[in-house]
Amino acid sequence: MSDRRTRAVRLVAGALGLTLVGAALTSCAAGSATETIRFTFSKREAIEFMTALVADYNSSQDKVKVEIDTSGVDVVSASFVRGNPPDIMLANYNYEIARFVQRCALTDLSETDAAAGIRDDLQPLMEQYGSCEGRTSALPYSVMAASVIYNKDIFEAQGLEVPRTWDELIAVCDQLKAAGIDPFYGTFKDDWTVAQGWYDYTAGGSVDVIDFFDALATEGTEVGPNSDVSFEKDFTEPMDRMMQLAENYTNKDAASRGYGDGNLAFSKGEAAMYLQGPWAFSEIAKTAPDLALGTFPLPMTDDPADLGVRVNMDLAAMIPEGSRHQEAARDFLEYLYQPDHIQQYNASQLGFTPTKGAPAPDDPRVEGMIEYYDNGQIYQGPSVLVPKTLPMFNYAQAMVLGASTTNTLRTMDADWARIAFRAPIPTTQDSAAGETEESAP
Numbered sequence: 001m002s003d004r005r006t007r008a009v010r011l012v013a014g015a016l017g018l019t020l021v022g023a024a025l026t027s028c029a030a031g032s033a034t035e036t037i038r039f040t041f042s043k044r045e046a047i048e049f050m051t052a053l054v055a056d057y058n059s060s061q062d063k064v065k066v067e068i069d070t071s072g073v074d075v076v077s078a079s080f081v082r083g084n085p086p087d088i089m090l091a092n093y094n095y096e097i098a099r100f101v102q103r104c105a106l107t108d109l110s111e112t113d114a115a116a117g118i119r120d121d122l123q124p125l126m127e128q129y130g131s132c133e134g135r136t137s138a139l140p141y142s143v144m145a146a147s148v149i150y151n152k153d154i155f156e157a158q159g160l161e162v163p164r165t166w167d168e169l170i171a172v173c174d175q176l177k178a179a180g181i182d183p184f185y186g187t188f189k190d191d192w193t194v195a196q197g198w199y200d201y202t203a204g205g206s207v208d209v210i211d212f213f214d215a216l217a218t219e220g221t222e223v224g225p226n227s228d229v230s231f232e233k234d235f236t237e238p239m240d241r242m243m244q245l246a247e248n249y250t251n252k253d254a255a256s257r258g259y260g261d262g263n264l265a266f267s268k269g270e271a272a273m274y275l276q277g278p279w280a281f282s283e284i285a286k287t288a289p290d291l292a293l294g295t296f297p298l299p300m301t302d303d304p305a306d307l308g309v310r311v312n313m314d315l316a317a318m319i320p321e322g323s324r325h326q327e328a329a330r331d332f333l334e335y336l337y338q339p340d341h342i343q344q345y346n347a348s349q350l351g352f353t354p355t356k357g358a359p360a361p362d363d364p365r366v367e368g369m370i371e372y373y374d375n376g377q378i379y380q381g382p383s384v385l386v387p388k389t390l391p392m393f394n395y396a397q398a399m400v401l402g403a404s405t406t407n408t409l410r411t412m413d414a415d416w417a418r419i420a421f422r423a424p425i426p427t428t429q430d431s432a433a434g435e436t437e438e439s440a441p
């Protein structure tokens with residue numbers, strides 16, 4: 001073979017080799033291409049923490065890239081309508097979000113490691129909003145517990161013990177009032193503070209909330225003066241006690257004071273107790289960072305066994321059926337639920353971790369709620385267990401501002417019956433049996 005021909009063969013072989021190597025490299029690159037998923041996160045106070053956790057996940061592997069979206073629940077709802085929902089969601093679990101559960105628009109997470117680690121006693125609280133047959137559609141990520149916030153220094157100066165019964169609470173209030181101290185600081189100008197604290201704590205401390213709403217849903221359109229269960233029948237005594245506290249043991253200007261006023265006044269020691277959740281701590285600390293605060297459940301009966309704390313599923317994790325990247329989303333889900341990550345998140349927000357065996361919060365301000373959370377003595381706020389078309393916040397505010405509790409409760413019964421006529425409201429028994437009828441929001 002001539003030298004010229006030999007060189008030609010070598011050039012062709014070399015070019016072919018380069019082509020094969022290039023194809024191999026291209027194939028290798030294609031196999032390791034990053035899959036991008038959209039993660040919506042709805043708690044604005046924790047965006048910095050979650051953004052850092054997302055960055056840690058992205059840097060820990062090269063298969064999935066998470067892009068965090070904090071645009072809010074309204075944008076998320078619109079994305080479901082457009083057929084382009086997020087790939088994974090961490091959102092406050094309420095009637096608005098639960099619509100996706102009831103419509104079976106979320107995937108089943110029951111086989112995930114994350115689901116296996118969730119406390120069993122939290123499932124009935126999740127199912128109060130309904131479910132989809134045969135699915136675990138949402139997993140709690142953060143439980144926020146709320147109860148009476150009290151000024152430890154005032155209690156100590158007055159020689160007071162934390163009350164555990166209704167009679168003990170009234171005795172504490174009377175002693176504080178005699179000493180010229182407002183027992184409670186009321187912020188009745190803001191309706192949500194009345195509903196979350198005054199209404200929820202008094203009703204939740206008196207009534208078995210799950211049983212009540214299950215019975216109410218069963219009554220449906222028959223709720224009213226002659227039904228076995230109703231707001232008027234079951235909530236009259238709690239509301240009378242709420243009014244006893246509101247009328248006799250609050251600051252005189254409660255009707256004109258809002259949330260910001262309350263945080264500032266309480267930080268200055270202008271009252272001994274405050275019906276707010278732990279989200280108020282950071283606001284109070286802006287003025288009085290070293291104020292000694294504690295928490296305890298509001299006693300509404302004379303049996304300490306009835307004590308409990310109000311909780312809400314502050315965040316729940318969900319993966320929509322419409323996600324085009326469900327496996328990648330599940331990988332990130334498992335990362336979110338790794339013990340270090342979920343526990344660190346809840347510690348940063350004064351939340352309770354919903355996983356089995358998780359340590360209790362170590363902040364002394366919420367220490368008074370730990371035993372009740374650990375024992376399952378918890379209830380969801382009645383104010384948020386109704387469809388939005390029942391203006392519960394307005395009704396609660398109207399009562400503390402002087403409206404007839406009897407007439408208000410009757411109106412709530414009529415509203416419930418009307419809502420039930422338009423769209424049946426699921427019970428937790430329906431959920432366990434696999435009913436998926438849509439509730440009314």
